[in-house]
Amino acid sequence: MRYKKYINFKTIFSLVICALLSLQTPAFAQAEDSAATTNDTSQVVSSSELQAKADSTGKTVSDTTGNAVAAQTPAGTSASSNAVEAAQQEEKSIDPQVYKNFFYYVLLFFLVCIVVGIIGKIIQVYELTKEMQGKGKRVNWNKFNGILFLIMLFLGLYGSYWSYVHHGSIAWRDAASEHGAKIDSMFIITTVITTIVFVLTHILLFGFSFVYKSTGKRKAYFYPHNNLVEKIWTIVPAIVLTILVLFGFFTWRSITNVPDDVAANALQVEITGEQFAWNVRYAGRDNKIGKRSIKLTTPMNGLGIDFNDKSAWDDVRGSDIVLPVGKPVRFTINSKDILHSFYMPDFRVQMNAVPGMATHFQMTPRFTTQEMREKLNNPEFDFVMLCAKICGQGHYNMQKTVRIVTEAEYKEWLSTQTYFFDEEAKKEFKANQAAKTVEKKEDNKQLALNN
């Protein structure tokens, strides 16, 4: 009976006052803000001008941020200090309407709280009067929640079904690689098993919640354990999981454990990630990727290719990733700076790019881009490669287009690409060679002198 009021009128009243007060604040804050700007000796612009400039400011600001992202900043802090300068150059221009809107939202929130409070109050009064009349019971919250669980069961199951159908159709595209097809079939098997378990357990969970809600008339069934049942539901999941594990293990091995000769015969492509771009290097006629060393990196030779290794001479710079259909391709994945992840969702390919350690992934594409476009009935469709490991400001836009073409188209495309060992590189290489021989000679001389 002595039910403590959890929202009394005092609270509601004070909430309303708070809300009203906060409505007063915009003018106040605005005054403070402009005072602050004068102190900062930056320009104080009249509000009419503010309105006009708002758009242009928005644009420039987004441009500066865009630049900051694109720029490879040598020192970390300089990026932010640049941005600060940029910000100082721009006028502080926040429309007073912004404050007003904000406080309207705050007011709206308080209103919702008050409504919730009032509903709570009404329920409380209803319960109290029922109780005072004697006969009537209080609201049966147990029943209420039990029924909600039942409703949730149906809504939830329907919602999941809807999501499977609707979101699933957006999400699902057949794998465009041969190993991807294996992954897909395993994915589907796992989905079927887990969905069955999901549905059954939820029917039990919410069903029990509804059926066995307390009515006050019944005593629960004392049932502390049943070893047989427990054994069954330990062993059955164990068996199902064992099957999945074995299936998964062999698929995984078949994808990752490529015999050396098969790996050597595959088309060799090297991918090197850096903030925030991908470099693609084709092995060329000899199908051997030339050696590289980080120490050799120059502005001309961004990948640090070692041209002493003759297999590097025919290496080709790829503008995109273009691959012939049906031919195994072996990616060697590197990073110049930090971790990236070489991810091609359509091919079910992912491997991290690790600085200082080459990683590999081998796959065979099975559809050309054209075939996929026809399949999806989407002439705009393109395979894409993207970065899946957090790598900084530009992480969200670190992509390369992947095109799968016929063998002939591939050869034609490759012939239009440029060599890494172009005229400029040759010049640099020769100059280096000359410098080295001079050094060597000097060394020899010194050695001779020492002797």
Next chain:
Amino acid sequence: MSSTAIPYAGAGDHGHDAHGHHHETFLTKYIFSQDHKMIAKQFLITGIIMAFFAMFLSILFRIQLAWPEKDFPILEVFLGKWAEGGRIRPDFFLSLVTIHGTIMVFFVLTAGLSGTFSNLLIPLQLGARDMASPFMNMLSYWFFFSACVVMISSFFVESGPASAGWTIYPPLSALPQAIPGSGTGMSLWLASMVLFIASQVMGGINYISTVLNMRTKGMSLWRMPLTIWAVFLTAIVGLLSFPVLVSAVVLLIFDRSMGTSFYLSDIIIGGKILPNEGGSPILFQHLFWFLGHPEVYIVLMPALGLTSEVIATNSRKPIFGYHAMVYSLIGITVLSFIVWGHHMFVTGMNPFLGGVFMITTLIIAVPSAVKTFNYLATLWRGNLKFTPAMLFAIGLVSFFISGGLTGIFLGNSALDINLHDTYFVVAHFHLVMGSASICGMLCGVYHWYPKMFGRMMNDKLGYLHFWMTFIGAYLVFFPMHFMGIDGVPRRYYSFTNFPFMQEWLTVNVFITWAAIIAGFGQIAFLFNFFYSIWFGKKATQNPWNSNTLEWTTPVEHLHGNWPGEIPTVYRWPYDYSKPGHDEDFIPQTTPFSETMTSNLPHDFEGDAVAEQIQREWDKEHGIERVVHH
């Protein structure tokens, strides 16, 4: 088994009443308190504040994801240069994601959950006057508090908070040239984490020694409530794994500040070739996930323990398969140490090792499945009382199932190739670790609130809170699975640059609205929590008719917990609705001699004399007992 229990023989027994009256100042009572109940409350309130902070961060980045092309000038008012023109900057977006994750995982679900309920329940449910080392307990809280302060202070440095993801993989986290957040912000992150781990280790040692040494008379290990089993095993996991994170962090600090190359090798950044050679970023990942994966169970196990207790109490039924529940917890504890590699299937770790980790990972699903089925069996033919705590406990079971099942995809290395680092992962761990553990924590708060504050929380607001949270969490995370299947990577600032992701923009708007509404639902909790501290209905001594020891203490807290002698325990904690007994619960402190009508042969644990007495009593009263095995 019961002979192994060590009866409490501390100083508290003689003249403890006088001890309870010593002078307490505000400072010793509320700030530098050494009383476990107060420390629990400190952990809880700090945890709640941090949770709201982290939730607010998540709303911010959800706004960016939902409306990437829209300006919100009000953001600039609060965030300044981080949201110029009302649009969150990409690096600040990453900071938000990073700090949201860090706070939620470590500060809320580890310290807020374990810290609160280990401190509150270990002495109260085991019958101890306080923790083994109250002073260390106090230190544990204050280390945690300083960790929180340091973490939040990183929002006030010029280069911004850490932004390399909560996993802080180097080289990104080691090189301020790579991202501004890896400057001072990352240093503060690392400092905060060292303080945090110190706090955890001190807490863990305390929990373990209290559980092992300070149980009351009769409280054998097999009579401990599952809450205690859970927090005890959690403390063991934490004690063994957190120090490894320290080593990872210390090496990272060396790399950042002293020019070593533990994790760095062959790096060109900003056009400069760094001199570091021979390090491996993979090493960090091994060290990190050696903690990181047990951490998942550090987060989850206490939640499972709390819900076991709450489900049993509110089903008015013994927890089904108590022993199986304990063994599955032990199984999870052991296995949690050998599955870390499943976070690294595609990081360049030896693929064969990946296969091995896949096997261990899927094995850990077995004890988890057992726990789920036992929960369901406990509900079966129960007499369910839907207190808010019970609702959240059922919510946990649901999230645990949904999130656990998607774990079967991710634990499978072949499937992980395509799902790694996508939204599928985000959906998976937010359900199984985030939502499930938060449900467990809230379930604990609602259930033990009367014990903590001597007052009741409002039920109806609790219902509102539960349904908003439960539905909201599903609406937020369920669609994310499909984004992941489509190949949308996590931690993407916007989806606008890829045609295939643009299809998800409307879904993102939906998710953000769901998140905002669920976020408002939490305000119902916040209000309820703080309002009830002062104005809630006064609690009775045992409001849920529960069996465990904490409900035998007086409502008004006193130092030392029990006014007189510590009660002796005679039975396990789950004698609910025992046939033959007139009430539907028998507290652990009730001796079998007082419940002759309901005793079962199994209860005597092979004590021949007791069995004999019972047989004679049965014969006298003409009762035929059905042997229940």
